[in-house]
Amino acid sequence: MFTFEDEITDTLQDIRDAGLYKSERQLTTPQSAHIATTTTTALNFCANNYLGLADNPDIEAAAAEALREWGFGMASVRFICGTQTLHARLEAKIAEFVGREDAILFSSCFDANGGVFEVLFGENDAIISDELNHASLIDGIRLTRARRYRYRNADMGDLRVRLTDARTAGAQRVVVVTDGVFSMDGSYAPLRQICDLAEEFGAMVLVDDSHAVGFVGDHGRGTPELSGVGDRVDLLTGTLGKALGGASGGYVAGPKAVVDLLRQRSRPYLFSNAVAPAVCAGSLKALELASTSDEGRAALRRNTELFRSLMTEAGFDLLPGTHPITAVMFPGDDGARRAAQMAEAMLAEGVYVIAFSFPVVPTGKARIRVQLSAAHSEDDVRACAAAFVAARATVG
Numbered sequence: 001m002f003t004f005e006d007e008i009t010d011t012l013q014d015i016r017d018a019g020l021y022k023s024e025r026q027l028t029t030p031q032s033a034h035i036a037t038t039t040t041t042a043l044n045f046c047a048n049n050y051l052g053l054a055d056n057p058d059i060e061a062a063a064a065e066a067l068r069e070w071g072f073g074m075a076s077v078r079f080i081c082g083t084q085t086l087h088a089r090l091e092a093k094i095a096e097f098v099g100r101e102d103a104i105l106f107s108s109c110f111d112a113n114g115g116v117f118e119v120l121f122g123e124n125d126a127i128i129s130d131e132l133n134h135a136s137l138i139d140g141i142r143l144t145r146a147r148r149y150r151y152r153n154a155d156m157g158d159l160r161v162r163l164t165d166a167r168t169a170g171a172q173r174v175v176v177v178t179d180g181v182f183s184m185d186g187s188y189a190p191l192r193q194i195c196d197l198a199e200e201f202g203a204m205v206l207v208d209d210s211h212a213v214g215f216v217g218d219h220g221r222g223t224p225e226l227s228g229v230g231d232r233v234d235l236l237t238g239t240l241g242k243a244l245g246g247a248s249g250g251y252v253a254g255p256k257a258v259v260d261l262l263r264q265r266s267r268p269y270l271f272s273n274a275v276a277p278a279v280c281a282g283s284l285k286a287l288e289l290a291s292t293s294d295e296g297r298a299a300l301r302r303n304t305e306l307f308r309s310l311m312t313e314a315g316f317d318l319l320p321g322t323h324p325i326t327a328v329m330f331p332g333d334d335g336a337r338r339a340a341q342m343a344e345a346m347l348a349e350g351v352y353v354i355a356f357s358f359p360v361v362p363t364g365k366a367r368i369r370v371q372l373s374a375a376h377s378e379d380d381v382r383a384c385a386a387a388f389v390a391a392r393a394t395v396g
Ligand SMILES: *Cc1c(COP(=O)(O)O)cnc(C)c1O
Pocket: 107, 108, 109, 110, 111, 113, 134, 136, 179, 183, 208, 209, 210, 211, 238, 239, 240, 241, 248, 249, 250
């Protein structure tokens, strides 16, 4: 007779057999452009550390000071006794940065996306979601009783069909939901066209800007700034766990009344502990740095442009674009194997990148996803491109 644990062991074996088992490399250093693990040292090209703030000394100092001044933990949800003036300041700063009336802080953007839809959309409403949206949006939408529609990635013809379907079905509130940046491709959602269509159909727009906030757009305000649609996006969600220091925390930003209602009813907000004071203070400093200086964004842009041009010159097949997520494609039947072998050979060259294949990306579209950072020097970027060339010679 099989025990529960035997069955679980079988499931794990299935995962291994499918080549999908994820082992965690343990870092022995802070997160940075140059890292060490228990087995090697490497240039890191797979963190979401876009502005290089994860080990920024000013942020570390702000967090250390807050640790002494405000204590280690809150031991309370926000509405009981877990709100310090620090939390309110961080929320005001997030709202200001992304140009919204108000913002509400969650433990993560996963929680923000998990808690925003159920409060705002019910059985008479419709949610229309891009097929490539982040798992947390998908889960958050599944928690609602709203009618759900999915449109093909960034396909405006298909979005129009779904909007028409929702209106024909008599939906009251209708919302179009999209990632600002699609994380496997580094492509931007066509926000101007999405806003045009939404307005035509009297629908709202919600954008998850996790892979954009802090560095996309001239002032880092994200994809609405980049697309010139500023106020036309009704609701924004995003993370503090990527460009903005990379610790933890997520938010929903939008009209004051919406934020107030989320404080009353959003379950991950009501029933989960407040963000630690040191994280709040560090994130406040990250937002201050991102709003007062263009240096990080300029370095990130230079590195991204340099990497994309070096790789194109070397004959690699890149998905076109300008985002620091750069997908180096290995198409075809044995693409998954080649991408994996390349990533392994590159680690031997001292460059850490990750290969993605089915089911994370479509079959035949295996890739290595390179993520540039402001923390990389020009030499680091050149070393990464050189490692691709060397690995290609090894792998063939
Ligand atoms: C990373 C990411 C999240 C999750 O953010 P956390 O704060 O780490 O939970 C949500 N949505 C998108 C689009 C992301 O890229």
